[in-house]
Amino acid sequence: MSPRLLRTPAELRAACDAARASGSSRTVALVPTMGALHEGHLSLAREARRRAGFVVASVFVNPTQFGPSDDFTRYPRDLDGDVNKLAAAGVDAVFAPSPGDMYPPGDDTRVRVGAVAAPLEGTHRPGHFEGVATVVAKLFAIVGPCAAVFGRKDYQQLLVVRAMTRDLFLPVEIVGHPIVREPDGLAMSSRNAYLSPEERARALGIVRGLAAAGRLFAGGERSRVALEGAVRASVEPIATSIDYVEARDGDTLAALGDSVGAPAALLVACRVGTTRLIDNLVLGEDPVPVA
Numbered sequence: 001m002s003p004r005l006l007r008t009p010a011e012l013r014a015a016c017d018a019a020r021a022s023g024s025s026r027t028v029a030l031v032p033t034m035g036a037l038h039e040g041h042l043s044l045a046r047e048a049r050r051r052a053g054f055v056v057a058s059v060f061v062n063p064t065q066f067g068p069s070d071d072f073t074r075y076p077r078d079l080d081g082d083v084n085k086l087a088a089a090g091v092d093a094v095f096a097p098s099p100g101d102m103y104p105p106g107d108d109t110r111v112r113v114g115a116v117a118a119p120l121e122g123t124h125r126p127g128h129f130e131g132v133a134t135v136v137a138k139l140f141a142i143v144g145p146c147a148a149v150f151g152r153k154d155y156q157q158l159l160v161v162r163a164m165t166r167d168l169f170l171p172v173e174i175v176g177h178p179i180v181r182e183p184d185g186l187a188m189s190s191r192n193a194y195l196s197p198e199e200r201a202r203a204l205g206i207v208r209g210l211a212a213a214g215r216l217f218a219g220g221e222r223s224r225v226a227l228e229g230a231v232r233a234s235v236e237p238i239a240t241s242i243d244y245v246e247a248r249d250g251d252t253l254a255a256l257g258d259s260v261g262a263p264a265a266l267l268v269a270c271r272v273g274t275t276r277l278i279d280n281l282v283l284g285e286d287p288v289p290v291a
């Protein structure tokens with residue numbers, strides 16, 4: 001069955017209120033996305049389907065989380081295709097507002113994010129997490145009590161959203177979902193569509209580096225320099241530029257000393273050509289990717 005297409009915050013709120021009012025099995029689950037959906041997003045939608053009686057996916061390319069030199073205008077958009085894919089994943093409603101619906105004239109309030117948002121993406125994309133936290137807070141306020149499913153592909157984003165939800169007492173259960181990869185190991189991303197065939201092949205260096213570090217860790221290696229070095233050895237030859245390759249505390253993203261204990265996250269951001277890609281592996285927790 002085709003999902004209901006909801007265009008305004010008022011429509012979304014009414015649909016979620018009605019679902020909750022219709023009985024205890026009608027719990028609500030939310031899957032926030034920016035569209036151009038791939039199997040990773042759909043895996044989140046199926047997780048939501050397992051958890052709730054009423055599932056809504058949002059499709060919104062959020063302008064406030066893009067910097068001036070980011071790819072906001074050329075970010076891929078395909079609402080019709082997205083709705084068809086979400087229908088197959090069994091979602092009940094798709095929320096696809098316009099920027100003016102989410103940020104009406106006079107809109108002037110932003111969520112100030114804390115320490116977990118400062119390093120890594122926070123350093124390289126100033127203002128990004130303020131935009132993410134603001135739009136997610138708006139979505140949570142419209143939807144109301146729910147479970148919200150986020151991918152661990154955007155590991156720091158998941159921690160930022162968890163911290164915001166905890167600190168603001170938002171009535172939302174945050175669910176983290178494992179990274180979904182292509183058969184050859186590349187983490188699925190809407191931005192992979194920007195890659196030329198040659199860049200797509202080079203991009204595999206990212207997951208190969210993470211896999212090498214994962215194998216070293218499984219074999220007992222605990223030196224931060226050695227583990228980061230294993231990733232760099234694979235990423236440096238293929239990347240046009242590297243923003244970071246870092247092992248950090250898996251819960252707080254605090255910097256680590258010389259020795260890496262579990263859970264620690266190994267996080268990578270680099271450009272292949274002009275396309276910025278991110279990936280990560282939680283050592284001692286995630287299975288070592290096949291790459």
Ligand code: AMP
Nearest residue numbers: 033034035040150151153154179180188
């Ligand atoms: P985006 O549309 O890129 O903002 O992503 C929407 C949600 O899908 C976020 O929670 C992402 O972390 C998640 N996501 C994107 N790609 C993947 C992937 N390959 N595996 C798991 N989750 C993903």
